Amino acid sequence: MNVDARTMSEYYIIGPPLRSVHGLQLLVTLCRQTGQQCSMDIALVNSLPYDDFVDVFGNVVERCPIIAAAVWSGRPFSSTADLEASIYEFIDALPESGKEGILRVHPDLAGRDLQGGTLTQESREEQGQAGLDTLTAAEVSRMARLNTEYKRHFGFPFVICARMNNKATILQQLEERLGNECTREKMHAIDEVKKICRLRLHALVVQERSNKL
């Protein structure tokens, strides 16, 4: 991240100024850790050079910075919704192998990365919020068995928006979706990627007020 203090002071940050922090991503991380609101507006988003843009938005789709790098060319975005739509358009235009690739870089829920501490920060928070970091030994082994069965069947890991679920609904969905036909299940999984992306984006960019009453 090559945003120096002078450039940063021009940025629109909500909350107390944190001048000693170098780099927007660090700032965003710190705001998250301290629970302070720290968001960018769309004008700031549009002003970011591509390396900063990729640093900030590179994980709105888990471990797929190439998506942020690609949609950067579509600036200026008229709104957060416009940025979001560009990301979805990119995903939808991918061949099936590309969509499967997006799913395959997702970590298993309550899997090796959670246990080994190697999740991305976003994923760690999401899995924690769904209660997946406090599963009983029996729940961990049930989740592992179902995850393995799902991967063997579909060829990609089970993906669900953890923030919109809890451990009970995740286990239930895992069992239910195992029965889906493959093409339908891939579409369902990509829809979940978009839900995760939407929540991650909204944590980073201020929502424009609607003009509608």
Ligand SMILES: NC(=O)N[C@H]1NC(=O)NC1=O
């Ligand atoms: N496998 C899977 O669903 N992973 C994810 N879900 C979510 O909300 N965050 C993730 O990393």
